[in-house]
Amino acid sequence: MIRHIVMWDVRGDTPEEKAGAAAHIKAGFEALTGRIPGLLTLEIGIGRSRIDYACDLVLQSEFESWQALEAYATHPEHLRLRDAVAGLRIARHQVDYAVETVD
Numbered sequence: 001m002i003r004h005i006v007m008w009d010v011r012g013d014t015p016e017e018k019a020g021a022a023a024h025i026k027a028g029f030e031a032l033t034g035r036i037p038g039l040l041t042l043e044i045g046i047g048r049s050r051i052d053y054a055c056d057l058v059l060q061s062e063f064e065s066w067q068a069l070e071a072y073a074t075h076p077e078h079l080r081l082r083d084a085v086a087g088l089r090i091a092r093h094q095v096d097y098a099v100e101t102v103d
Contacts, residue, residue, distance in 0.1 A: 001040065001099045002063040004072075007055035009091040021088040022046045022057045028081045029059055035077050038068025055093065062099070069096060 010025065012018030029044045042061040047054055063069040072078055 001101075002066055002069050003095075003097055003099050004059075004061045004063060004069055005095045006059040007093045008057045008089045010056045010088050011090050018056060019046070025057055025085045025088060028085060032077055032081065036072050036075050038064045039072055040064055055091075066098075 008025065010018050010021040012021050023046070026044045026046060029042060032039070033042050040062045042059070044057065044059045047056050047058065063072065
């Protein structure tokens, strides 16, 4: 299984604007559930920490294989969402790794 984690900082001059941007992104990704082949789980959370190095939003998803993750990256639903939220984010960080199982 492959874990895909993305963290964003979102645009906004006020806490309310940032919260609105985060909520919009969250709703968009939650709508992908069940629509992308090979996407096993998707969880997205809005951060509540206000420390200066904390991100505003985190996505954790799991894919059945590296090929499924690659297909997700170019899937039309994902590309549509990526383009729709591009102006809402000011920073993006990503980590992808294979989850090792313990027998």
